[in-house]
Amino acid sequence: MGPTRAAGRLRPRHHAASKRAQEGGRALKSEDARHRSLDAKIVAALDRVGDGLHVLARRAAESHDLSSTQMRLLSWLYVGPPPAAHASTLARELNVSEPTVSDAIAALIRKGMVVRTPDLDDRRRHALALTPAGRKTAAQLARWTAPAEIATSKLDHAEAEQLLDTLLVVMARLHDAQLLPVTRACSTCTQLETIQTDRRSYRCRFYDTPMTISDLRVDCSDHVTA
Numbered sequence: 001m002g003p004t005r006a007a008g009r010l011r012p013r014h015h016a017a018s019k020r021a022q023e024g025g026r027a028l029k030s031e032d033a034r035h036r037s038l039d040a041k042i043v044a045a046l047d048r049v050g051d052g053l054h055v056l057a058r059r060a061a062e063s064h065d066l067s068s069t070q071m072r073l074l075s076w077l078y079v080g081p082p083p084a085a086h087a088s089t090l091a092r093e094l095n096v097s098e099p100t101v102s103d104a105i106a107a108l109i110r111k112g113m114v115v116r117t118p119d120l121d122d123r124r125r126h127a128l129a130l131t132p133a134g135r136k137t138a139a140q141l142a143r144w145t146a147p148a149e150i151a152t153s154k155l156d157h158a159e160a161e162q163l164l165d166t167l168l169v170v171m172a173r174l175h176d177a178q179l180l181p182v183t184r185a186c187s188t189c190t191q192l193e194t195i196q197t198d199r200r201s202y203r204c205r206f207y208d209t210p211m212t213i214s215d216l217r218v219d220c221s222d223h224v225t226a
Helices: 002-023 038-063 068-079 087-094 098-110 132-141 146-152 157-176
Strands: 114-118 126-130 192-196 201-204 209-211
Touching: 038 068, 038 146, 068 087, 068 098, 068 114, 068 126, 068 132, 087 098, 098 114, 126 132
Parallel strands: none
Antiparallel strands: 114 126, 192 201, 201 209
């Protein structure tokens, strides 16, 4: 009787599994704590991408005996302005506290990579400038994102453009929510004009030129805040 009853118990489960397979496979397990909503999934994906970029930044910084903040300061001083080369402005740019930036600047000065210079526009303040050693290091660090760019290069052109367009919109929404204090993306610029919404074509009024999605900028020195 034991084997018969056991076999009888197995049949309904086997039948149910077969039915699920016929209908399209195994039933999805509920994981509300992991995937609460579509928005939560989007943010979780962005968070994981951020984790990967953080690892790349840390590796690049450590290869030059720098902290991540020190590396980011060198990068901004290398490409800027904007932002203006002052501790308060750089702190807002990096979205960290001013004491954190001040400590990083002091360390870079000790390492001979940054110097304080008189601010020609305001004699009460000092601007920051890269030394030749600092500029050389910043140039070496300029391609720290290369492994991530290799990964995104696997997308086809249409996918890459759609992703860039969407991310620029996300940046604008985060800026509106005061989660990104500073953004100089085209999506937050008063000079960007949408020509065709369906084809996603634009025009920059500042340069008086048409723009495709690939032409849109994440950080534009001529940005005019909306």
